[in-house]
Amino acid sequence: MQTNKLGSVGLGFRREMIDDFLTAPPPSADFFEVAPENWLKMGGKYGRQFKELTDKHRFICHGLSLSLGSPAPLDVEFVKSLKSFFKEHNILLYSEHLSYCSGDGHMYDLMPIPFTEEAVTHVAKRIGQVQDILERRIAVENVSYYAAPGQEMSEQAFTLAVLEQADCDLLLDVNNIYVNSINHGYDALEFLKAMPSERIAYGHVAGHYEEAQDLLVDTHGAPVCDPVWQLLAKAYQYHGVFPTLLERDFNIPSLDDLQNELMHIEGIQKQHHADEKGVA
Numbered sequence: 001m002q003t004n005k006l007g008s009v010g011l012g013f014r015r016e017m018i019d020d021f022l023t024a025p026p027p028s029a030d031f032f033e034v035a036p037e038n039w040l041k042m043g044g045k046y047g048r049q050f051k052e053l054t055d056k057h058r059f060i061c062h063g064l065s066l067s068l069g070s071p072a073p074l075d076v077e078f079v080k081s082l083k084s085f086f087k088e089h090n091i092l093l094y095s096e097h098l099s100y101c102s103g104d105g106h107m108y109d110l111m112p113i114p115f116t117e118e119a120v121t122h123v124a125k126r127i128g129q130v131q132d133i134l135e136r137r138i139a140v141e142n143v144s145y146y147a148a149p150g151q152e153m154s155e156q157a158f159t160l161a162v163l164e165q166a167d168c169d170l171l172l173d174v175n176n177i178y179v180n181s182i183n184h185g186y187d188a189l190e191f192l193k194a195m196p197s198e199r200i201a202y203g204h205v206a207g208h209y210e211e212a213q214d215l216l217v218d219t220h221g222a223p224v225c226d227p228v229w230q231l232l233a234k235a236y237q238y239h240g241v242f243p244t245l246l247e248r249d250f251n252i253p254s255l256d257d258l259q260n261e262l263m264h265i266e267g268i269q270k271q272h273h274a275d276e277k278g279v280a
Contacts, residue, residue: 005092006031006058006202009265010245011258012220013059018049020255028262031058031092033245037065040085054089060202061086062171063096066130068123068140069113079133086134093201095139095171096130098123098162112145115158124165131168139169139201144176144218146183155180156191169201172242174232175224179208179216188231197239205232205265206247221250224261229268236272244269 007030013021015038025032032053039050053059065078086094099111113119131138142159153161163170172195181188207222224246232244244265248258 006060006243008241008243008269009262010060010202010243011262012062012245012247012249013053014249014252015046016252017255018046018053021053022049024255025057026255026259026262028259028266031060031243031245033060033062033247035064036061036082036085036091036094037063040081051089054091059089059091060093060095061091062141063094066096067099068096068126068130069099069111069119071122074126074129076133079130083134086136093139094134094136095141095169095201097143098140098159099143099145112143112148113158114150114152115148115155116150116152117161120158120161120165123162127162127166127168131166137169139171140166141171141173141204142176142195143173144179144183148184154186155184156186156194160194160196163196163199168199170195170199171202171204172200172235172239173204173206174235175204175206175208175228175247176218178228178231179218182214182216189234192231192235193238195239200239200242202243202245203232203235204245204247205229219250220247223253223257224264229264232265233268233272236269241269241272 009028010031010033011026011029013032013034042050082094085091099113113123127138127140140162177188177191180186181191205224205228206218206220207224209217209219209222211217246258246261246265
């Protein structure tokens with residue numbers, strides 16, 4: 001892992017932010033995250049501006065279309081194009097969703113992988129293939145899901161088995177744990193505590209939409225809520241402070257508002273360090 005190069009706090013980056021980021025990026029952001037699919041073939045003005053940003057700042061990539069759980073063959077040429085892109089822009093880390101989005105065609109939705117032993121083996125082999133091509137470890141994200149077709153094991157057991165068999169890292173999405181715990185009625189703290197500290201490359205926090213009291217939708221389109229902030233503090237308690245990124249993909253507020261949430265992450269990290277010193 002290269003997390004020591006990331007810093008403590010990160011922010012998801014979208015194209016509409018580019019002018020503001022070039023002039024005055026949020027001061028609390030140590031690193032930025034982009035979906036590589038949105039930038040692989042970007043040329044012209046935006047392409048030049050993006051290269052200017054990646055020359056000045058730390059960037060990581062969070063993919064959308066690797067489709068790790070797909071029954072279709074891995075898109076090897078796409079992975080090779082990622083490798084070139086990572087080298088050109090000095091991308092420090094690459095993560096993907098523990099899901100799939102392709103079969104006979106390609107979807108824009110991230111579909112849940114069946115929680116089965118067969119799926120564990122299939123996904124672990126595909127992750128290994130990707131890591132071999134890229135010549136680097138990748139991190140996989142625990143995802144939000146709304147149905148579990150063909151379930152034979154828990155989400156927790158499935159996630160742990162994939163990480164172990166693939167020997168890859170984990171992108172620990174704290175919001176997804178909270179959302180899933182409400183939607184599927186499991187103990188968020190138990191799931192969080194079970195994750196392997198040594199595999200956590202970095203984390204995500206985000207906002208969601210409350211469709212009903214027992215149905216939350218992972219939108220990345222709202223401020224982070226108090227229960228997720230509290231769960232993040234517990235994550236640091238269980239696993240130590242890890243680099244943590246704020247995701248905001250819709251209803252994007254001003255940079256000042258984003259800066260306030262980044263400072264909230266910083267505050268929780270500082271409180272954890274203070275508590276550790278107090279115990280020591």
